[in-house]
Structure formats: C-alpha cells, structure tokens
Amino acid sequence: MMQLRFILLVSVALTLAFTSGPSAAQKHYDPGASDTEIKVGNIMPYSGPLSAYAQIGRTQAAFFRMVNDHGGINGRKISFISYDDAFSPPKTVEQARKLVEGDEVLFIFESLGTPTNAAIQKYMNEKHVPHLFVATGASRFGDYKTFPWTMGWQPTYQTEGRIYARYILEHHPDGKIAVLYQNDDSGRDYLKGLKDGLGEAAAKRMIVAEISYDLTEPTVDSKVVALKSSGADIFFDEASPKFAAQAIKKAAEIGWKPTLILANISNSVGAVLKPAGLENSKGIISANYLKDPTDPSWKDDAAMKEWAAFMDQYFPDGDKSSTFNVYGYATAQTLVRVLKQCGDDLTRANIMKQAASLKDLELGVLLPGIKINTSEIDFNPIEQMQLSRFNGEYNELFGKPLSGEIGTQ
Template sequence: LGTPPNSAIHKYMNAKKVPQLFVATGATKWNDPKHFPWTMGWQPNYQSETQIYAKYIMKMMPNAKIAVLYQNDDYGKDYLKGLTDGLGAKGKSMIVMEESYETSEPTIDNHIVKLKSTGADVFINITTPKFAAQAIKKIAEIDWKPTHFLNNVSASVGSVIKPAGYENSQDIVSAAYLKDASDPSWNDDPGMKEFYAFMKKDFPEGNVLDGGTVVGYGAARTLVEVLTKCGDNLTRANIMKQAASLKDFKPGVLLPGIAINTSPTDFAPISQLQLIRFKGEKWERFGDIISADVGG
C-alpha cells in the first residue's frame, strides 16, 4: 500500500521479473510498460483525478482563487501536476498558494490557517485520511467556506468523513470509481451483495464502510480474473500477459459505466471517474462518467 513503499521495490521487482500487480497507489508511474513491464497499478491515477477537478473549475468557476494543500512526496506532487496541467497556462495564475506538509507532522492546522489567509475560494485537499479529517475539522472551526475538493484517497465515509463530522463535510466535492458501501441504495446491487456476503463470511471483523476494504476486494477480484485466464499456464510471463489483456472486466464494486481495460501498451486498468458531492450522510454522484487520458 502506498507510493513510497512500492517505489522502494519498483526497480528490484522488474530486475527480478516478479509481477508487481495492482499496486495500491494512483501514482502515474505504474503505467510504464516500456520501462517497467512487471508493474501495474489498479485505481485511477492521481493526475487523471485532478485534471478532472481542473476541467470542472475552469468551466464552473473561471475566476476562482485556488489554494492547494499537498503531501510532500511523489503522491502529492503527482496530484499537483495533474491540477496544473489541467488548468493550463491561463489557469495556473488561479492558484494563489501551494502549501506542502510532511507526514511526520502531528497536525496540519497551521497550514489550513495560512491557506485561508490568501482569500482563496477554492480549496484542493491532497491529503491522506488522517490529515484529510483534520483539514475538514479545522476549516469548519475557522469558518472558512471555500468550494472544497477532496482527493479520492480520502473520500471514505468510514475513515474520514464520519470522524471529521457529517456537519463539517457538507458539499465537499470528490471523484469516485467505486460503489460506496455506506450508501443503502446499493443494498440490492448484485455486485455489492457479493461483496457484503464475502465480508460476512471471510472478513467479519473488517469495516464494511471503509473504502480501503472495497479497494482490496476489487483488486483481489481482478487478480482472480487474471489467474483464471491463465488456466494451467501459471508462468510469470503469462500472468503479466493476461493482466495486460483485460477487456471490460467488472469486479462488482465499480460504479455503473466504469470497467477495467488493459493492453500491452496501457497498464492503467481504471481511467474513468465520476464527480461526487457530500450531502447529508452520503456521497451523491453528479454529471457524467469522465475519462481522463494520462499516459505513464
């Protein structure tokens, strides 16, 4: 899990020709079959996500003043690059402050206060769950009311929104590719019924509401599909070959209209997202499924 641990073994895995499949991070670099043919991500990449936010801001809030908080590592910088690329030449001047934080910091409260002082009316929140919950709480505490974009990494109701407080989280915008296990509207959905049954039987102590559980299940279902397609030819080379030839595979937990597709030149299994807005105690989808084309 995470960009730094996978980056640490990235070259080693490829030198030793070990399939490093469905890496749990959205860094763009996992989609580089030419230089790293043994590594493949799973979730939509970070640059795709912030490019989609940028498109939305340019269309709906062309005069926005944007403040950005990002984690000072590959993960945070990837998201930031997607945002600046998406805003383009004109849009870059819309960013009034880019503020980074270190994961070793106990709290990011001082960064939030600093960003509010810029007078920004749009806040791009590129943080991991612990810091995302802190940011949501602090924004409410200091009565800052920007349009708040929260990266998908921290959009989990169970691990971020609920601890931060539903009342503090209203109208936050994010992007989704997975069904939200906390949303009762999926209760009769065949794919989610399989997920709930799996959790009850095989992982009863797990938190069904945690987005991470849904990701893990979706990645595991994808791996089962790859191994099934391998048949009895379970060589490393064939495992990578099958992983790179998935066509419209739906592991049951992806939103309607989103499917997994890979090819020998495209190691980004999921490249579609839908914008969501937090209302009441759940995320509501709005707009169309948006495809982002960001290469490795």
C-alpha cells in the first residue's frame, strides 16, 4: 500500500512539474507586458508639416484593433498608445519619456521621422528599451554597434539614392542633375547615396545644383525656379509630401520639363501626385518596395484584397489610393510576427533578439521578390526596391528588384 501511495505521489509531482511549473517558469515579462496585455508605444506627426504621414499611425491602430478582435497575440491584447509630436524633436523627447516612464510601454514602435527619432535614439538605448522599426530610412538607424536597441524597417535613403544613380547612368549618362533635399539627415543621406552611386567623377560632372529646404518654410517654389535656372534636365525631388507636391506643381507652372525622380517617401498617388496634379506628375520615376493600391496589376491579388477588406472594416475613412496605408499595414504585420516569435518571453532583450531573427519574411503587400531579413549584424530589414514610372493613373513598375549596394546587379 505504501509503495502504491509513493508511486501516486511521484506521479502527481511529475504531472505538476510538466504542466504548471514549466509554463509559469517560461513566462518572462518586462514593464509593459503581462498575461493579458502588451503595451506598444508610438509617436506620429498627427499635426504639423508632415501630418500627411499621420495615416500610417491610424492604419497601425486599426490593424491592432483587428488583431485584438481575433484574440490578440498568444492570447494577449495589444494596447497601442500613440502620441502626436507635430514633427518637433523636443516634443518627441517629451512623448518618448511619457511612453517609457509614464505609460511603461514594453517598447516604442514605428516612431516617424529622421530628426525626431535622432532626438530620442540615445535615450532609448540608455534605457535599454527597443526603438523598433523606426519610420525613417536614415542610415544611422541601422547602426547595430552604436545603437543596439534601435532598428529600422524600410530601405535606407542611401540605398534608394544609389538605385536612382544606377538608373541615371544607364539611361541619362550625359544628364545634368538638380537636387532638392530636406535639410536634415534624411536629405543628406539621399544625396550621399546618389553621389556614391554615380561615382566621384560622375557626381562632380553631372550634379549642377543642390538646394536644401527647411520644414519651417511655407513653400519651395523659389527653390524650384533656381534649380531650373541651373540648366538641369534631371530633377531629383527628395522632399516630404507637402513640399514634393509643391515642387512638382511649380516645375509644371514654369514650363520646366526635366526627367523627374521622386523619392519613395513621397510617391503616394493619393497623398502627393493627386495634389500636385496627375498630368503634372506623369512620367515621374520612383523606387518602390510596396504594392501600389492604385495599380490595376494588383486588382486580383489576394494580399491586396485582404488589405482592402481590412481598410473597409477597420479604417473606412482611410485613403485607399495611398501607399502610406499599405505601409502602416505592412509594418504592423512585421511587428505581429516578432511578437508571435517571442512567445511567453516578453522581455525587451527578447524583443530585439526576435526582431533581429527574421528570415525571408514575405509580406503579401511587399513587391514580389522583396523579403525581410535581419540578423544580429543586419538591422536593415528591406534592402531591395523596384523602379516605376507614373503613367497618369498609377506607378507602373518596370525592370526587376534592385539592390542599392555598390557593385551589385
């Protein structure tokens, strides 16, 4: 009898060890995570000069509502706390501190802008709080050695600039280039990428004008007039949405008809090309990594149908002609993958570990052939783009996905 009792006790002990014990032991949380919730912080320019990008944050909020309606992530609901910084770096610092020290979020996701993210990058890394998938392509946000708690998402501006250089050298080897760029790290990164891609000799020979603008300026009209006077027959319009649209429209008004190359950050049909005038925008060259919702090539595409259905149900007021809403959807999908990979280890260190462990991740709204890859020494998830030409209705793709690395095909 005692032997039977002993066997039963051992059996019960083993059962408890393999059911209750390990599952509880496997759960690891940092501030912002629990059995029921994951707090995600976000900072967006819901007001100010870059408010056109606000729909990215609104799309992400809608996506997480959808995720929560379907049970959340591993049974946990996402609490998405998003604040406005009006694209003002001091305000970004204030909002980041509020999110980390007040709301105690697990991490900050997709904070938008180069100068704004630069203002909080050191703080986030000193606090060891993930500064994840920042919404900017500036190269400093892929510097895993100096800032191991910061990671980008989209292709870098230098990568994109080198891709445009390849196009120019192949199709306009004798061209004269005028550049309008934003007076911050993003604009300088674009310019550096263009020059690196052209090569030192070609850059000196081909770039005949470089003019920067500040976000506090009301218009860039006078700068476009000055660029035309340079005699350039190629215009690289590296400007944020409001100013990009102004530049396109002004070039048309003064009868300047260069080959116009538009930075990806502003190639949204709904947010930029329509306000600039569809006829004025016809022929614009740009680089892409997301499917354009205005392109009829994707009308029967399963992933774009899912995106459209999501928009109809969760963000019916959103502009379905804007790639900004596709961008918000794709970044939110990427975060969901990372959180699923984390399982019950929702520590800040594991968030970064899983974000740096994405292998050939294919999102349906990315262009075919473009995949997300990261590692502990690669904090630039997307590194390929495909060129397009605006035909008056949509950005028509041509060629194949290109890498911006020098010496690659």
